Amino acid sequence: MDQAKIGRFIAKLRKQQKLTQCEFAEILGISNKTVSKWECGNGMPELSLMMPICDILKINLNELFSGEKLTDADYKKKAEENIMKLIEEAEKIKKNIVGGKDLGKVANIDMDVSEAHKTNIEFWNTIGSEFLGVTALPKWGGYLPSEEKLNLLGDLSDKRVLEIGCGNGHSLKYVADLGATDLWGLDISANQIERTENYLRTQGISARLICSPMEDECGLPIDYFDLIYSVYGIGWTTNLDKTFKRIYSYLKKDGVFVFGWSHPIHKCVSVEGGKLVFSNSYFNEEWYCADMSDKEIMLSNRMLSTYINSLARNGFVVEELIEETDKEKAMASDNDFGRKALMLPTAFAIKARKL
Template sequence: MDKKSVNRTNIIGTGEVGVATSVDMDKKVVHKTNSFYWDTKGNDFLRAIVLPNYGAFVSEEKCQLFGDISGKKLLEIGCGNGQSLQYQGERNASELWAVDISERQIEKAAQHLKSCGLSAKLICSPMEEECGIPADYFDYVYSIYAVGWTTDLEGTFCRIASYLKKEGVFIFSWSHPIHRCVASENGMFTLKKSYFDESWNPVAVDEGELLLADRKLSTYVNALAKAGFVIEQMIEQTDDEIMQSGADHSDLAKRAKMFPVTFVIKARKL
């Protein structure tokens, strides 16, 4: 790939930088490419974003989106190494389930939870596909920087709705779409791509490659509505106290002072 012909981009709000260009992508290619990356070096490079953090400078401890989950059944979409499951298990969830596209991440999650004295039903599968998750079963479904990888947003949200009990809650976070539209050049922020461009991007990352699609906020909102959800809360502001406590002067912190880098949505199944 010719790096001079493509844009520099922050991957998912971590501050790491890769290289991207827009092309049309086949779903199977997306799954194969991304699962290979997470099977090999994903966690080592991107550093997992896990609860109580929803992403850069947004936390459950400040937002309190879950509330008391004692005795509740929870399903995580894209569990990674299992640290968010640990967080929920230590808050007395009655059952923990999770799905992840990467066999290696499922193995890591199982090992991590075992070391913590916790257990979960872990399933290796793309989130878009039928994989044996029970219907009308869960009190909460959540996803921390994972649901944005789906190749079928509407289909995935419909599946998530089917997993939840009536009045069940779906909480997810992802990189704010405006964040990936902005580049830092010579100490200034400039638009590098159209906010309305939702095409898939191959992103070169540390000798590997990921495939991402930048979706508009309205795309997420409309897909939730179509799946039968009502949005109860949306968070896109940066928490100044969290930022200041870390004395973070990175490019990501500078961005977060100017525009959202993470968004979180809490929705309820009707």
């Protein structure tokens, strides 16, 4: 579907009906931001809104999908073209899962680095942190046993430490409490950096904070850190190899890199009517765009082998791969996420070293 053309068509007809975006949105029972998004060519109305939109704009569905008024002569040809396009789009649509949330259907996209950064920065600058809840140490992710049980970080006394995707700064406080003295944080979102700064200030902790995508050159020192870690940060990179190569360069010899992320198998299985259903291919590493509370995120699911092979390619030796469930925690939970965690890993953590 030509979303830009359809968006312009909706805007033109809405104005002909003398409706503002707010009035149009109100009739449809949605936010004006959603109307603005369609009209800018970013996304299509959901199925249940299509007929009401056609009624208000006095067009038929075929005209909506074509983004133009049709004559009787054009009608059949356009209808067939539109059916083919709809089938193609339906094939591109997959289910997906972020954290404990099943996102339902999401659309696969061709990833553009600056577009992905722009979209994800907007998400993290606004509702991101509230949406995902607390994703900081001692948690490594999902229902993985916590750092207190796993002890992946080792002795942190007087250590130089960097967090990738430092978010709200709670993990930096955790490593400071364990004795790390030289603290650094990196995050793509200026808002998250500010949150870290404010939180650490209230805790009387100082850290050097850098606002940059992890995959880019950002002035971090080379051969410097004893430990680099990340909790639900690494998977946001648009380029895993570039990121691991940089992380390797920032570490001292014998330095340790530990990160936790959503387990790729968790993203393939949804809970439907109490049953676990394989709803996405494990092999699907395509980028997708998903709506999260009126904002969008761009991500891809990577196979476990993709992480391991990229670490190896960039010089790391993997010391531990954790894909366990804290059974007590999962059994105590009263939700699908917890029930699922009893059957498969919802997150993984990897400890790797620069030799």
